[in-house]
Amino acid sequence: EVQLVQSGAEVKKPGESLKISCKGSGYSFSTNWIGWVRQMPGKGLEWMGIIYPGDSDTRYSPSFQGQVTISADKSISTAYLQWSSLKASDTAIYYCARQSNWAYDFDYWGQGTLVTVSS
Amino acid sequence: DIQLTQSPSFLSAYVGDRLTITCRASQGISSHLAWYQQKPGKAPKLLIYAASTLQSEVPSRFSGSGSGTEFTLTISSLQPEDFATYYCQQLNSYPLTFGGGTKVEIK
Numbered sequence: 001e002v003q004l005v006q007s008g009a010e011v012k013k014p015g016e017s018l019k020i021s022c023k024g025s026g027y028s029f030s031t032n033w034i035g036w037v038r039q040m041p042g043k044g045l046e047w048m049g050i051i052y053p054g055d056s057d058t059r060y061s062p063s064f065q066g067q068v069t070i071s072a073d074k075s076i077s078t079a080y081l082q083w084s085s086l087k088a089s090d091t092a093i094y095y096c097a098r099q100s101n102w103a104y105d106f107d108y109w110g111q112g113t114l115v116t117v118s119s
Numbered sequence: 120d121i122q123l124t125q126s127p128s129f130l131s132a133y134v135g136d137r138l139t140i141t142c143r144a145s146q147g148i149s150s151h152l153a154w155y156q157q158k159p160g161k162a163p164k165l166l167i168y169a170a171s172t173l174q175s176e177v178p179s180r181f182s183g184s185g186s187g188t189e190f191t192l193t194i195s196s197l198q199p200e201d202f203a204t205y206y207c208q209q210l211n212s213y214p215l216t217f218g219g220g221t222k223v224e225i226k
Contacts, residue, residue, distance in 0.1 A: 037217075044218075044219050044220040045155075045157075045163065045217040045220070046217065047214050047217060050213075050215070059213050060214075061120075061213075062120070062214065095162055095163070097162075097163075100168065103151070103169040104215075105210060106153070106155075106208070107165050107174070109162040110162065112162055
């Protein structure tokens with residue numbers, strides 16, 4: 001069974017750094033792109049970027065380029081999303097999702113990680 | 120970037136109603152479109168990919184159609200468990216944008 005399990009909720013202060021994770025199982029982690037999606041409170045889905053764990057090829061949305069870093073460690077089947085300096089506006093739920101190899105949709109999703117940034 | 124405009128953004132319907140949601144792309148995307156359902160507090164769930172292919176185990180009352188710039192998601196007979204928010208996503212070119220969502224509520 002394909003599963004993506006994300007790390008737990010985080011409460012941080014503005015200016016702090018953070019790295020959240022997404023661990024895949026039940027399939028060959030290296031051979032499917034993994035994407036990250038933001039959902040701010042009460043709002044819609046925003047595509048942030050995507051990484052191919054096999055070679056760490058990464059693509060970012062222009063809206064998020066330079067604001068976050070996406071990485072992956074294929075040896076432990078885990079993708080990451082990190083911030084070097086959080087802002088209150090980063091408060092959101094962050095989902096990871098596996099991209100299918102045929103139609104490129106997100107066919108499996110993690111449960112989401114709530115990040116709260118507040119002073 | 121390719122913009123996706125969903126309409127309506129909100130609709131209220133009865134159980135048993137036939138429902139159609141539209142997603143318009145700002146430029147042609149062939150059939151590179153997916154539809155997702157999201158319930159409160161849950162991750163999105165894939166319903167349809169390649170514009171019209173039903174994901175495994177998704178009920179057949181859901182269907183998708185369209186190509187180019189105009190797409191529709193249809194629910195043939197709305198069930199209580201279908202009350203949720205629906206999103207389209209284009210998979211034609213980066214960034215892989217989502218539509219703004221359509222919230223379906225019980226009338």
